[in-house]
Amino acid sequence: xxxxxxxxxxxxxxxxxxxxxxxxxxxxxxxxxxxxxxxxxxxxxxxxxxxxxxxxxxxxxxxxxxxxxxxxxxxxxxxxxxxxxxxxxxxxxxxxxxxxxxxxxxxxxxxxxxxxxxxxxxxxxxxxxxxxxxxxxxxxxxxxxxxxxxxxxxxxxxxxxxxxxxxxxxxxxxxxxxxxxxxxxxxxxxxxxxxxxxxxxxxxxxxxxxxxxxxxxxxxxxxxx
Numbered sequence: 001x002x003x004x005x006x007x008x009x010x011x012x013x014x015x016x017x018x019x020x021x022x023x024x025x026x027x028x029x030x031x032x033x034x035x036x037x038x039x040x041x042x043x044x045x046x047x048x049x050x051x052x053x054x055x056x057x058x059x060x061x062x063x064x065x066x067x068x069x070x071x072x073x074x075x076x077x078x079x080x081x082x083x084x085x086x087x088x089x090x091x092x093x094x095x096x097x098x099x100x101x102x103x104x105x106x107x108x109x110x111x112x113x114x115x116x117x118x119x120x121x122x123x124x125x126x127x128x129x130x131x132x133x134x135x136x137x138x139x140x141x142x143x144x145x146x147x148x149x150x151x152x153x154x155x156x157x158x159x160x161x162x163x164x165x166x167x168x169x170x171x172x173x174x175x176x177x178x179x180x181x182x183x184x185x186x187x188x189x190x191x192x193x194x195x196x197x198x199x200x201x202x203x204x205x206x207x208x209x210x211x212x213x214x215x216x217x218x219x220x221x222x223x224x225x
Contacts, residue, residue: 008157008200013135016111023191024050029200034060034111034154055190057207059222061172062115062157062184065140065162067147072096074166080120088128091148103130104142104151116152119184125200139192149210152184156220174222188221 018034022029024045037045037052045052056209064080066072072095083087083101092098105126106113117123131149133139139151144161150164153173158164164172167183177181196204206212213223 004202005197010202015107015109015134016114017109020191020207022049023116023193026050026193029192030196030203033189034186035114036189049193052191053195055192055196055204055208055214056187056224057175057190057204058188058216058224059174060186060188061153061177061182061222062112062119062152062186063158063172064150064152064165064167065158066150066165067143068161068163069147070096070163072165072205073163074169076168077120080167081122081124084116084121084126084130085124086129092203093176095204099148102146102149103127104139104146104149105130106136106152107132107134112152112154115184115186120152154221158220170218174217177222 015033019031019033020037020041021029042052064075074089075094077093084103089101091101133142134152136157139153140157140162142170143149143151170176170182172182177185192200216223
C-alpha cells in the first residue's frame with residue numbers, strides 16, 4: 001500500500017460461497033475462494049451480466065488436525081470418511097485411546113467444507129453431531145481446547161497448538177501438495193468480473209508475482225512455483 005497510496009483495499013470473510021455470491025451480486029470486485037465456481041453459479045453470474053474470470057493464486061493442502069495429546073498420527077482417507085460420517089466414533093477404532101471422537105468441521109458455505117466433502121466424504125453428508133465452525137481459525141481453537149477432537153484446516157493455519165496428521169502415510173507439505181502425493185491438495189483462487197484492468201490488474205499481477213508469492217509462502221501456504 002505504501003507504493004500505491006491512492007488504492008484502498010477492503011477485505012471481509014465469510015467463506016468461499018459468500019465471496020462468490022458477492023461477485024455475482026456485484027458487491028465486490030474480487031472474490032477469494034478455495035474452490036472453483038459451480039456450473040449453476042457461473043450461469044447465475046452470466047444472467048446478471050457478470051463474466052467470472054478465474055485466477056489461480058496459491059496451492060493448499062487440506063490437513064486433518066487433532067489435539068497434541070492425541071497419539072494418533074496417521075489416518076487413511078477411508079478412516080477420515082467414516083469418522084466424518086459418524087460411522088467411526090471412538091479413537092480406539094483407529095489405533096488411539098478409548099475415548100469418543102468429537103468431529104469439528106467447517107460450515108457448509110465454506111469452500112474448505114466442499115473440498116473435504118468431495119475428497120473425503122465423496123459427497124456424503126457430514127455427521128449431524130459435527131461441530132460446525134465459521135472459519136479455519138475457529139477450527140484450530142476448537143481442536144486445541146478439546147483432546148477428543150478432530151478437525152481440518154488449510155496448511156497455512158497449522159501451529160503448535162494442534163497436531164497435523166498424515167493422510168495415507170503422507171505428511172502435508174509444499175512438496176507433497178505440488179506433486180499431488182498428499183491426497184487433499186487444492187488450488188486457491190481469486191475471481192474477477194471479466195479480465196481485470198487498472199489497479200485490479202496491478203494487484204493480481206502482484207499477488208501472482210515474486211513478491212506476492214513470497215507472502216503466500218510466509219503465510220504457510222504453497223506458492224505457485
